[in-house]
Amino acid sequence: MHAVGEDVSGFVRQACFGQVDVRRLAGMMRGFEAADAEELVWTLIEERHCEQAAAVVVAAHVAGCAVSVAVLEPLLAYPFGVLGKYMALVRAVEGDLIDALMELWKSGRIDNQIELALAYYIGRRCEEPPPEAVSQLRLMCRMTFNEATMSALGEVVRLYDDPELNKLGERHVELAKAHPQKHLFERMVTRPPLELLPERAARQVVIGRTVQRSGDEVGRNDPCPCDSGRKYKKCCLRNGNRGGRKRPAVARKLTDEQFRALPAHEIIALDLDELNEARVLMAFEQLVRFGWFDHAARVLAHMEERDVEEIVEHRGRMVERALFAGELDVVRHQTQFMDEEAVAQVEFDLLLGEEGVTVAELAETALRVLRQEGTDELPDQADLAVALLRRHPPLGILVARGAMSGEDAKDADMLAQMVEEARDKLRLPAGDRASQIRDFWAEERMESELRDLLQRIETARQRKEAAEAEELRRKYAEARREREDFKAQLAKLQRQLERAEKPADKVPAHAAGPDAPEDPEHQVARLRQKIERLKGIIDEKNERQSALREQVSQLHERIEASEADGPHDSVDTAEAAFDALDAAEPDASCAVCMLPRFDAAFESAMGRLPSSVVRRAVESATELATADTAHWTDVKRLRTADVYTRRVGRHWRMFFRLDPEQASLVVLEVVSRQDFERALLRYRG
Numbered sequence: 001m002h003a004v005g006e007d008v009s010g011f012v013r014q015a016c017f018g019q020v021d022v023r024r025l026a027g028m029m030r031g032f033e034a035a036d037a038e039e040l041v042w043t044l045i046e047e048r049h050c051e052q053a054a055a056v057v058v059a060a061h062v063a064g065c066a067v068s069v070a071v072l073e074p075l076l077a078y079p080f081g082v083l084g085k086y087m088a089l090v091r092a093v094e095g096d097l098i099d100a101l102m103e104l105w106k107s108g109r110i111d112n113q114i115e116l117a118l119a120y121y122i123g124r125r126c127e128e129p130p131p132e133a134v135s136q137l138r139l140m141c142r143m144t145f146n147e148a149t150m151s152a153l154g155e156v157v158r159l160y161d162d163p164e165l166n167k168l169g170e171r172h173v174e175l176a177k178a179h180p181q182k183h184l185f186e187r188m189v190t191r192p193p194l195e196l197l198p199e200r201a202a203r204q205v206v207i208g209r210t211v212q213r214s215g216d217e218v219g220r221n222d223p224c225p226c227d228s229g230r231k232y233k234k235c236c237l238r239n240g241n242r243g244g245r246k247r248p249a250v251a252r253k254l255t256d257e258q259f260r261a262l263p264a265h266e267i268i269a270l271d272l273d274e275l276n277e278a279r280v281l282m283a284f285e286q287l288v289r290f291g292w293f294d295h296a297a298r299v300l301a302h303m304e305e306r307d308v309e310e311i312v313e314h315r316g317r318m319v320e321r322a323l324f325a326g327e328l329d330v331v332r333h334q335t336q337f338m339d340e341e342a343v344a345q346v347e348f349d350l351l352l353g354e355e356g357v358t359v360a361e362l363a364e365t366a367l368r369v370l371r372q373e374g375t376d377e378l379p380d381q382a383d384l385a386v387a388l389l390r391r392h393p394p395l396g397i398l399v400a401r402g403a404m405s406g407e408d409a410k411d412a413d414m415l416a417q418m419v420e421e422a423r424d425k426l427r428l429p430a431g432d433r434a435s436q437i438r439d440f441w442a443e444e445r446m447e448s449e450l451r452d453l454l455q456r457i458e459t460a461r462q463r464k465e466a467a468e469a470e471e472l473r474r475k476y477a478e479a480r481r482e483r484e485d486f487k488a489q490l491a492k493l494q495r496q497l498e499r500a501e502k503p504a505d506k507v508p509a510h511a512a513g514p515d516a517p518e519d520p521e522h523q524v525a526r527l528r529q530k531i532e533r534l535k536g537i538i539d540e541k542n543e544r545q546s547a548l549r550e551q552v553s554q555l556h557e558r559i560e561a562s563e564a565d566g567p568h569d570s571v572d573t574a575e576a577a578f579d580a581l582d583a584a585e586p587d588a589s590c591a592v593c594m595l596p597r598f599d600a601a602f603e604s605a606m607g608r609l610p611s612s613v614v615r616r617a618v619e620s621a622t623e624l625a626t627a628d629t630a631h632w633t634d635v636k637r638l639r640t641a642d643v644y645t646r647r648v649g650r651h652w653r654m655f656f657r658l659d660p661e662q663a664s665l666v667v668l669e670v671v672s673r674q675d676f677e678r679a680l681l682r683y684r685g
Helices: 006-013 019-028 034-046 050-063 069-076 083-092 097-107 112-125 131-141 148-159 163-168 170-178 182-190 248-251 256-260 277-290 293-305 312-327 328-335 340-352 359-370 382-393 393-403 409-424 433-454 460-501 520-565 573-580 600-605 610-624 673-684
Strands: 595-599 643-646 652-659 664-672
Touching: 006 019, 006 034, 019 050, 034 050, 034 069, 050 069, 050 664, 069 083, 069 097, 083 182, 112 131, 112 148, 112 182, 112 409, 131 148, 131 163, 131 182, 131 256, 131 340, 131 409, 131 600, 148 163, 163 170, 248 312, 277 293, 277 312, 293 328, 312 328, 312 340, 328 340, 328 393, 382 409, 393 433, 393 664, 409 433, 433 520, 433 595, 460 520, 460 600, 573 673, 595 610, 600 664, 610 652, 610 664, 652 673, 664 673
Parallel strands: 595 664
Antiparallel strands: 643 652, 652 664
């Protein structure tokens, strides 16, 4: 095995990941064996010199001693900042590259732009894209990215040309046509690795080892950048750039932008005592983002010693990121510094991450962890479904279906989306029953809202809105009927296709004629074409139904808002009458907690009042009964009666009285502004 010479050892640790230094390093590595080069790469990675390790990987390729694909995992997670550097690494290694890239892609630990570059590379290298690659792209098509990333995703979708993927990525493809990036991806997969690197990479600001310079190299006889006072050749070059002392003063001179750009291996070399609180927090956030949780924990302990605010929130973010990355040992270590409630929140996630866990164990832990204090009721099942979908997708799909209800449309939409993402991860066809369950509850909710609207026909404006609601109901029923008809046609065609695809005896050539059966291949192609067309029509009907449901919800909200506002008086004498009343002066009885009660007249009128007004009245009564006199600032008192009144909304007034003997606040009634003066006369008389 070729020994790593002193010159190579000294040069490589101050090399930059650019063409100039990589060429020079490749010249030094002529005669190296692949094992020598790989050993040097791993040594540099262990020393946190990832830029230099990457330079050795490409230099080894140029020198003819390429290293194995195993080195990609730590290097592709490093923030080089230039896409060409990542692809140079991918192109420079040897081994079972496609499988290794798929594992890296599925790990979720690399940037989205790098994932898409890897996906394009995989698509160009394989005659048929791997099914798991298609599943990953389907998953990405359901996510939200910035425009540049969506355009890049569109280019990859165009390359793979999968029917289901094309459907999901339609808007991404449109963006790719408007902002093409194919030339960039093609350059990444066709040019030699060395040409993908910048000519000269600017030297990093390394605390205690180098200073910020241009691309010029440090000469052997130049003063050593570590400020030791000796020449470079007799200092850091001789000892492999490991003898420089820390220089916190350099860190203090950096701007916030430069500080955030520091690589992780330079951040861990900082003297935390010399940094202000804001910089310590920046260092912690960077280490968490890079996934260096052990060092992040050290910084967190330092922050705790300095009594940094919101330490619990910072620890929670690190634990959440560690759970997502699968670093369960880090999470277990941090639980000893967390309170019981916080530990309970991650205990179930920890169990989900264990290998070989049984459903019985999951159920037992779920009941223990999710049970609320002092009750026998479980919290929202959607939380359990979300956790299972992330860690155990098959079980999560079943729980998500059962967790859907008509009470929360947002939860149902979120779960249906996550179920489709889980099916993508499991490489199952799109279209789960969860979507049907979501649609069922959505239709039930819409019918309930329509019935509610049609029961409120009192004014001309409401009659107009009720007619609009009836029209929406008619359109929705028509769209649903059409969709069911098309679905029945689709099922019939699919059965015909199954029969047509079964092997059958060929028709002899002499039997061909006008009455001869259709050629099986032609029949299958024709049926498939019809099925695809019907699927497109059904998708359009589904979109139309969703749009109609949204219109009903908006109409329902609009009518509720108009009811809350109440009727508008042309001459608002009621407002003048209200303002003329004396302001209520809270006495000792108001400073005692009371129990809100409701008079029989109010309870009987609740069905006729708008639900939003009833809700505001109940909230108002609860506020006034809390012994907080600050809530009494807008309360008025009738002079001749022990009755109070308060606004509940713009056009409604609540009357109530106090019952000190029963320690209660009794809501008498809620009236509109039109009836306010009549109510005043009634209470005064």
